[in-house]
Amino acid sequence: MSTTVTPPPKKVNRIGLEILNYKGLKTTLCAGCGHNAISERIVECFYELGIEPYHVAKFSGIGCSSKSPAYFLGQSHGFNAVHGRMPAVASGAILANHHILGLGVTGDGDTASIGIGQFMHQVRRNVPMIYVIEDNGVYGLTKGQFSATADLGSKLKTGVLNDLPPFDCCALALKWGATFVARSFSGDKKQLQALLKAAIVHKGLSVIDVVSPCVTFNDHEGSTKSYSYMKDHEEPLHEVDFVPSYEDITVEIPEGEVREVVLHDGSRLRIRKLDRDYDPTQKISALAALEEAEAKGEVLTGVLYVAPEKPTFIELLNLMDEPLATLPESKVRPSKEVLDLVMEELR
Amino acid sequence: MSTVEVSPAEPRSDEASRPVINDFSIQVATVNGSGSQTANTVLMRSIFQMGIPVSGKNMFPSNIAGLPTWFTIRASKHGYIGRKKEVDFLVAMNPETAREDVMSLDSGAAVVYDEPLKLNALRSDLHFYPVPFDKLVAPVCPEAKLRKLVRNMIYDGVVANLLSIDMQEIRKALVKQFGKKKAKAAELNWGAAQAGYDYAAKTFTKRDPFRVERMNETAGKIIIDGNSASALGCLFAGVTVVTWYPITPSSSLVETLIAYMKRFRIDPETGKASFAVVQAEDELASIGMAIGAGWAGARSMTATAGPGISLMAEFIGLGYYAEIPAVIFDVERVGPSTGLPTRTAQGDLLSCALLSHGDTKHPMFFPCSPEECFTMAQDAFNLAERFQTPVFVMTDLDLGMNNWMSDPFPYPTTPIDRGKVLSAEDLEKLGGFARYRDVDGDGVGYRTIPGTRHPAAAYFTRGSGHNDRAGYSEREDDYMNNMDRLALKFETMRTHVPPPVAEYNDRARIGLIAVGTSHHAVEESRDQLRNEYEIETSYLRPKAYPFNAELVEFIRRHDRVYVVDQNRDAQLLGLMRLELEPEDIARLRSLRYYGGLPLDARTVTDEVIRQEGK
Ligand SMILES: Cc1ncc(C[n+]2csc(CCOP(=O)(O)OP(=O)(O)O)c2C)c(N)n1
Ligand code: SF4
Ligand SMILES: [Mg+2]
Numbered sequence: 023m024s025t026t027v028t029p030p031p032k033k034v035n036r037i038g039l040e041i042l043n044y045k046g047l048k049t050t051l052c053a054g055c056g057h058n059a060i061s062e063r064i065v066e067c068f069y070e071l072g073i074e075p076y077h078v079a080k081f082s083g084i085g086c087s088s089k090s091p092a093y094f095l096g097q098s099h100g101f102n103a104v105h106g107r108m109p110a111v112a113s114g115a116i117l118a119n120h121h122i123l124g125l126g127v128t129g130d131g132d133t134a135s136i137g138i139g140q141f142m143h144q145v146r147r148n149v150p151m152i153y154v155i156e157d158n159g160v161y162g163l164t165k166g167q168f169s170a171t172a173d174l175g176s177k178l179k180t181g182v183l184n185d186l187p188p189f190d191c192c193a194l195a196l197k198w199g200a201t202f203v204a205r206s207f208s209g210d211k212k213q214l215q216a217l218l219k220a221a222i223v224h225k226g227l228s229v230i231d232v233v234s235p236c237v238t239f240n241d242h243e244g245s246t247k248s249y250s251y252m253k254d255h256e257e258p259l260h261e262v263d264f265v266p267s268y269e270d271i272t273v274e275i276p277e278g279e280v281r282e283v284v285l286h287d288g289s290r291l292r293i294r295k296l297d298r299d300y301d302p303t304q305k306i307s308a309l310a311a312l313e314e315a316e317a318k319g320e321v322l323t324g325v326l327y328v329a330p331e332k333p334t335f336i337e338l339l340n341l342m343d344e345p346l347a348t349l350p351e352s353k354v355r356p357s358k359e360v361l362d363l364v365m366e367e368l369r
Numbered sequence: 370m371s372t373v374e375v376s377p378a379e380p381r382s383d384e385a386s387r388p389v390i391n392d393f394s395i396q397v398a399t400v401n402g403s404g405s406q407t408a409n410t411v412l413m414r415s416i417f418q419m420g421i422p423v424s425g426k427n428m429f430p431s432n433i434a435g436l437p438t439w440f441t442i443r444a445s446k447h448g449y450i451g452r453k454k455e456v457d458f459l460v461a462m463n464p465e466t467a468r469e470d471v472m473s474l475d476s477g478a479a480v481v482y483d484e485p486l487k488l489n490a491l492r493s494d495l496h497f498y499p500v501p502f503d504k505l506v507a508p509v510c511p512e513a514k515l516r517k518l519v520r521n522m523i524y525d526g527v528v529a530n531l532l533s534i535d536m537q538e539i540r541k542a543l544v545k546q547f548g549k550k551k552a553k554a555a556e557l558n559w560g561a562a563q564a565g566y567d568y569a570a571k572t573f574t575k576r577d578p579f580r581v582e583r584m585n586e587t588a589g590k591i592i593i594d595g596n597s598a599s600a601l602g603c604l605f606a607g608v609t610v611v612t613w614y615p616i617t618p619s620s621s622l623v624e625t626l627i628a629y630m631k632r633f634r635i636d637p638e639t640g641k642a643s644f645a646v647v648q649a650e651d652e653l654a655s656i657g658m659a660i661g662a663g664w665a666g667a668r669s670m671t672a673t674a675g676p677g678i679s680l681m682a683e684f685i686g687l688g689y690y691a692e693i694p695a696v697i698f699d700v701e702r703v704g705p706s707t708g709l710p711t712r713t714a715q716g717d718l719l720s721c722a723l724l725s726h727g728d729t730k731h732p733m734f735f736p737c738s739p740e741e742c743f744t745m746a747q748d749a750f751n752l753a754e755r756f757q758t759p760v761f762v763m764t765d766l767d768l769g770m771n772n773w774m775s776d777p778f779p780y781p782t783t784p785i786d787r788g789k790v791l792s793a794e795d796l797e798k799l800g801g802f803a804r805y806r807d808v809d810g811d812g813v814g815y816r817t818i819p820g821t822r823h824p825a826a827a828y829f830t831r832g833s834g835h836n837d838r839a840g841y842s843e844r845e846d847d848y849m850n851n852m853d854r855l856a857l858k859f860e861t862m863r864t865h866v867p868p869p870v871a872e873y874n875d876r877a878r879i880g881l882i883a884v885g886t887s888h889h890a891v892e893e894s895r896d897q898l899r900n901e902y903e904i905e906t907s908y909l910r911p912k913a914y915p916f917n918a919e920l921v922e923f924i925r926r927h928d929r930v931y932v933v934d935q936n937r938d939a940q941l942l943g944l945m946r947l948e949l950e951p952e953d954i955a956r957l958r959s960l961r962y963y964g965g966l967p968l969d970a971r972t973v974t975d976e977v978i979r980q981e982g983k
Contacts, residue, residue, distance in 0.1 A: 043824070047841075076826055079665070079819040092829055092841065099819035101664060101691075102831040103657070104683050110649070110657025117610050117645040117658070118667035119820045140657075143650040342641040346609035347666030347818055351785050353643050354607030354668070356633045358780045364601065364629070365777040368591035 036072035036268070044069045046096040050089070056208035056234030057087050057156045061094045063211065064125070064154075067218045068095060071266060079122045081112040083137060085163045087129035087156035087234070095125075106137025109144035112151055113335075119345035120336045123222070124151030131161040134170040134189045141191070145198040147335040148226040152218075155191055155229070156208075158236035159247035166239030177244030192326055193312045195229045196305055201332040202228035203308070205323045207252050208235065213323060216291070219264040220325065225286035226334045233321060257315060259324030261294040285330045293325065302328050389578045391421050391446035393457035395528065398470045400463050402434025404518035407546055407558070409440040410772070412525050414542035415534050416444050417592060417774060420584040424450035425772045426967055431617070431711045437466045444581060447896075450774060451889030452767075452967040458532070458579055460524050461488060462502075471495070479577035481527050496577040498569070500527055505568055509560040522558040526565025531573065533580045536566055591775050595768035598739030599698055600626035601778065602746025603670060604633065607785050608696075610662035610669040611646045612655040617710055618766040619672040619700040652677035656684040656697070660759075663688075663695040664830060666790065666818035668750050672698035675717050676706050678724065685759050686725025689855070690833040692805070692814070694753035694760070694788070696746070697721075701765040703965045712965030713766035715885055715935035721761045722914060722944055727833070728852060732862055733761040733914040735884035736768065743778045745912070748867060754788035756813055756862055765935070767886045767967040789815045793823040801825040804839040805851060812858030859915060866913035871923060877905040879981070880927035881960075882920075884911055884941060886967060887933045893970035894977070901974070902983060914944065924953045931960045931977060935968055 034040055044065045049058050068078065075097035082088035084105035091100045103111040112124050133141045133155050144153065159172040168176075171191065172184045195203050202224040206214045214232065221228035233252055235241045241248040246255075260281075267288035283291040283302060293302065301307060308327040315322040342349070395412070399405040406427075413425040424443050430436035443453050455475050461467040461482040468491065471480060476494040489497040502520050510519040529539050539562050547555035599622050603611070611630075613623040627646055634643045645662075649655035655671045662669035673681070678699055688695055701717050703709040721733055732752060734745040745762055753760040789809075791802055796817070802825065805814045814837070817826040828839040833851060836842040883891045888910055898904040909923040924930050932942040939959040946954055960976050962968050 074822075076820065076822050076824070081661075097824050097827050099817075099827045100829040101661070102829065103661075104687055107653060107657045107684065110654040110684075111661035111664070113647070113654075114610060114612065114658035114661025114663070114667070114669065115665035115819060116661075117647070118662040118665035118669070119818070122665070122820050139650060140654055143654065339645050340640070340642050341645060342636060342639065342643055345666075345820065346643065346645060347662075347820070349607075349609060349643055351607060353636075354609060354634070355605055355781070355785065360633050361601075361605065361778065361780050365591055368593050368777075369589075 035069050037074065039069070039072070041065065041069045043075060043097055044095055046091070046093040049093040051086055051093075052238050054237040055086065056158060056232070056236070057090045058093070059208040059211075060154065060156055060214070060232055060234055061090050063214045063218055064094045067215055067222060071219060071222060073123065073222070077121070077123055079115055079124055081108045081115070081124060081126045083108040083128045083132035085129035085132050085161065086236070087127060087162070088132055090156070091127050106132055106135070107140055108132065108137065109140040109149070113144065113147070113149050116149055116151060116336070117339070117341075118347040120150070120341060121345055124149075126151055126153045128153070128155055129162070129169070130155060130157040130159060130171040130191070131169040134191055138170070138189070142194070142198050145195050145200045145227060145229065148199070148201055148332060150226055150334040150336055152221045153227055153229045155231045156234040157191070157231050157247065158234050158240050159245065160236055160240040162236045162239060173246040176246045177242070179239055179242055190312060190316065191231045192229065193309060196309055196327055200229050200327065201226040201329040203327045204228070204230045204325045205233070205321070206230060207233045207256055207321070207323055209249060209252065210256070210323065213258065213262060216262040216264040217325065219266070220285060220289070220291050220328075223267070223285050223287050223289045224328065225330065226332055252321060255319060255321050257320040257322050258296060259298070259300050259311070259322055259326070260296050262325060263292040263294070265290040265292060283325070283328055283330065285328070291325060291328070300324075302326060387578055388580060389457070390580055390582050391444050391584060393579045394441055394443040394453045394455070395458040395460065396456040396470070397440045397460040397524070398463045398466050399438055399440070399521070400465070401429055401432060401436055401438040403521065405438070405440065405462070405521045408521035408525050409442070411522075411539060411542040411546055412528060413442045413772065414545065414592065415529070415538035416442065416581060417587050418538045418541060419535060419581060420587050421446065421581055422448045422450065422586050423774060426452055426767065427771060428966065429711050431709070437463050446584060448586065449889070449893045449970070451893050452969040454969045454971045458528070458577070460528065461486065462521070462524065477577070479531070479579060481524060481531070498527065498531065498573050500524070500565070500568065505564045506561065509564045510557060515557065519557055519561045522561035523565035526562035526567070527569040529562070530566045530569035531575060531577070533582070536563070587774060589777065591777050592772050593739045593775055594621070594770055594772050595736070595739050595742045595764050596622035596700065596770060597625045598742035598775070598778070599746050599762065599764065599769070600629060602743040604629050605743075605781055606668065606747040606750040608668045608670050608750065609644050610659065610667040611644065612649050612658040612662070612669070612671045614649050614652050614655045614673065614677060616674045616677050618702055618770045619674050619698060622672045622698055622700065622769065652680035653684070656681040656695070659695040659697070660684055660688050660693050663753070664693045668754070669694075670696040670698065670750070672700065674700050674702050675704070678717055678720060682725045685731065686727060686729045687832055688759040689725065689729045689731060690727070691830050692757040692816070694757055696749045696753050696760050696762065698762045698764065700769040701763060709965045711766070713886070713935070713967055714963060714965065715763070715765055715887070716940065716963075718763065718936070718940040719943055721763065730859055731759055731761055732756070732866060733763050734866070735763055735912055735914070737885050737888040737910065738768070739773050739775045740778055741912070742768065745867070747781055751786040752862070752865065755786050755865065756858060757788060757816060758858070763885060765886055771967075789813060791815050791817050791821070791826075793821050793826065796821070796823040796825050803837045804828045805835065805854070806837040807854050807857070811861045812854050813861070863915045863917055866915065866917065868917050869909050869911040869919055871919060872908045873926065874905045874907045877907040878928045879904070879977070880907040880909060880923060880930040881933060882909045882911070882923070882930055882941070883933035887935060890968040890970045890973050891933055894973035897970055897974040898977060902978060904977070904981070916945070916948070920945065921949065921953060924949070924956050927956065929958055930956050931958045931980070933968070933973065934959065934961045935963060937961060937963045
């Protein structure tokens with residue numbers, strides 16, 4: 023006797039793809055590494071937003087964090103570049119084809135130490151892309167040396183104390199003119215998802231610094247980037263929800279409780295006030311909040327700043343709509359008449 | 370009317386009877402920032418317009434204003450356009466260097482100088498022509514501020530008179546130089562040139578033997594510097610992404626390219642650009658952007674010089690291993706940044722050929738003329754995309770920044786070659802692809818570019834730790850297979866780069882090999898060797914690296930082969946050593962010059978003679 027079992031209908035997103043289409047290879051990072059959680063959130067966000075994987079290109083530098091793009095979005099092109107220079111590669115690729123959605127994933131060593139210069143200039147140019155810093159305060163891949171985001175007085179596993187002050191990538195990005203700055207924690211699933219989605223739809227460069235503990239080299243007592251430290255010191259600025267542009271807003275928003283920031287494509291960030299009334303469109307208050315939190319030893323998370331309409335580098339360059347990469351010869355090689363004219367001028 | 374008698378105390382009696390026509394060099398010694406560039410260009414152009422082969426070389430300091438510069442114009446009825454070592458006609462405008470400039474002249478040379486310098490007291494075997502520049506400039510340039518600039522035009526008039534340059538040609542060159550928009554400035558300068566001419570006409574008795582006579586050797590030709598020619602090559606190669614960081618002597622390549630792109634690469638309908646130019650924060654970024662753009666399918670390039678090459682090393686190695694096209698122009702110059710950055714050399718041959726760490730090697734083109742800058746720029750983009758690798762175009766300061774006479778450039782006759790790129794339709798037919806598999810036996814795999822609308826299009830790009838499907842691998846066999854395929858790819862390039870130019874002489878026992886700008890000195894030197902020493906030579910000029918098989922054939926046909934290098938350590942010869950058999954290497958001799966000036970024929974000739982023991 024045989025029974026036919028109808029398989030349950032496969033779950034698909036709004037463009038008909040399964041979550042499998044967004045997954046990558048099995049991770050080779052340590053179990054419990056914060057970077058793995060971030061990879062999972064990336065998979066969910068792109069799936070839930072219904073973005074075509076071929077539309078995305080992943081970029082990274084060198085480090086455990088920079089290896090992670092192999093572990094998500096397997097149907098997207100990826101480029102594991104050189105240490106600290108992911109921004110340059112991403113810029114070049116985005117100039118070649120500004121229709122691709124650039125997703126940069128880097129570490130605190132990759133961005134705040136060797137790559138601080140490129141980070142700075144990427145922000146300054148507002149190159150349209152997502153810039154995720156998986157911040158664990160150490161160099162994971164070279165086995166646990168301090169990076170430039172390590173807090174003053176934090177301790178390595180070997181007992182060595184950090185005697186230099188940290189770079190705060192969010193505060194620096196704000197100073198350099200970033201148009202989207204957020205901080206999150208790899209353990210805060212809901213917040214990280216909302217922030218990543220907002221970063222994906224933001225028109226310009228979106229910086230998200232995600233505290234992402236390194237379980238192997240920086241998760242001990244005395245570390246300021248450990249799970250337990252974050253549990254005690256994370257201070258969410260607000261509760262954030264992301265409402266994509268293609269979803270109707272049905273819920274009434276109670277006056278005074280919630281702020282809305284409308285992003286370039288019509289998506290919204292709904293920000294529910296917690297202890298304070300924080301306006302993420304004000305750069306000065308963002309900088310002040312970061313300074314205050316640092317003084318109090320708190321790690322502020324949430325959307326620090328967003329300027330949805332600032333022109334991107336692509337707009338400044340006045341590029342054609344068609345990707346430069348695929349322009350036909352007729353569009354890139356001037357005619358014989360042009361050469362004749364130039365030759366005449368040189369006679 | 371008085372005639373100043375300032376000829377040599379003991380002139381050689383036969384001098385006046387032996388005029389030297391269209392075969393001499395003029396050197397103008399000035400201070401940089403004094404606006405002499407216009408006067409020099411006009412002088413050079415006017416000789417060119419008279420149909421006489423001419424070349425100009427600017428020797429300038431690494432400084433904006435106030436240091437000595439020398440501009441040399443060579444007229445050569447034989448068509449020699451390399452540097453001529455000896456100065457025949459000096460225009461001494463710089464008090465700082467005047468003494469030394471005069472003392473280093475050969476006997477019989479002529480000197481136009483600023484009268485207060487009293488140079489005629491220095492030597493009695495030269496022809497001196499003192500000119501009171503300040504007195505002459507005041508009446509033609511009422512505005513005192515402008516006098517410093519206009520003053521230089523006076524020597525154009527003086528020299529025109531002494532050398533029989535047609536003043537109408539000076540005028541024509543001036544109009545060309547200033548363009549329609551600056552007609553007033555052209556008039557002002559024309560007045561100064563005339564004042565100089567008139568002064569010379571009524572004051573001097575011509576004693577020196579040098580003068581020009583009309584020829585018909587420049588009709589239809591253009592005057593252009595190598596950097597502008599490279600820029601035009603990029604424009605017609607269809608470059609789409611240009612990234613750079615300013616550095617002498619490469620900056621003008623990109624600046625000229627930007628100017629042409631703005632004129633000819635903006636869509637007239639939409640007003641939008643078919644190109645992106647980024648002045649990056651440094652060369653780490655400029656090469657990274659070029660590589661990123663090449664990876665994503667753009668025709669990308671950057672231009673730099675030695676210090677920039679050093680910074681680009683890691684990325685170019687990654688470009689080699691990850692197999693990404695990009696074109697890098699290296700306009701070579703001397704030494705480090707605090708070396709002689711405004712002097713020429715061919716000192717980056719070895720570093721570029723092998724740039725980066727691990728087993729890396731890169732193709733290079735060696736243009737010797739503006740026309741080759743133009744054509745090889747296009748070849749370089751095609752090679753980079755066909756072979757999916759970074760490609761160097763090696764020019765130098767002499768070629769890049771000096772003005773050269775050239776035939777007009779030919780419009781490209783072959784379509785742009787985008788190499789092996791799979792589209793979504795290809796992938797649909799194939800069902801997938803292995804990025805690093807050698808399907809065609811030439812060592813070159815097929816690639817896809819991001820944005821290709823197909824689930825099988827994506828692959829993950831990393832250095833050398835991958836198998837042929839671009840999957841992560843640290844396996845010994847995967848690594849070695851990959852390295853062997855890369856080596857095969859390099860071998861395949863030998864037959865794809867332009868072949869060398871070979872001139873065999875059946876009676877020659879010795880051969881010469883040179884690349885790039887050394888060509889001009891070698892060509893002239895071969896005539897000197899034949900005419901002065903009855904030595905016949907053959908000549909091979911490789912146009913690219915990897916060298917083609919003809920190199921070995923050429924070496925074997927000669928007893929001794931002189932390899933000409935514009936660097937101290939015989940880098941070109943060193944590159945040959947890496948791949949030649951010992952018995953071929955044994956035939957090679959090194960001929961080197963590394964003083965920072967463009968190589969001249971006499972240096973080559975003297976060195977061949979010395980080594981030949983003649
Ligand atoms: C030019 C260069 N210098 C040094 C290294 C060695 N290196 C590899 S990863 C790394 C640090 C990575 O730290 P981070 O970006 O914080 O990544 P994590 O591993 O912590 O995620 C270093 C120094 C390198 N790959 N390249
Ligand atoms: S070493 Fe640290 S950063 Fe690297 S994978 Fe392990 S836990 Fe993550
Ligand atoms: Mg780290």
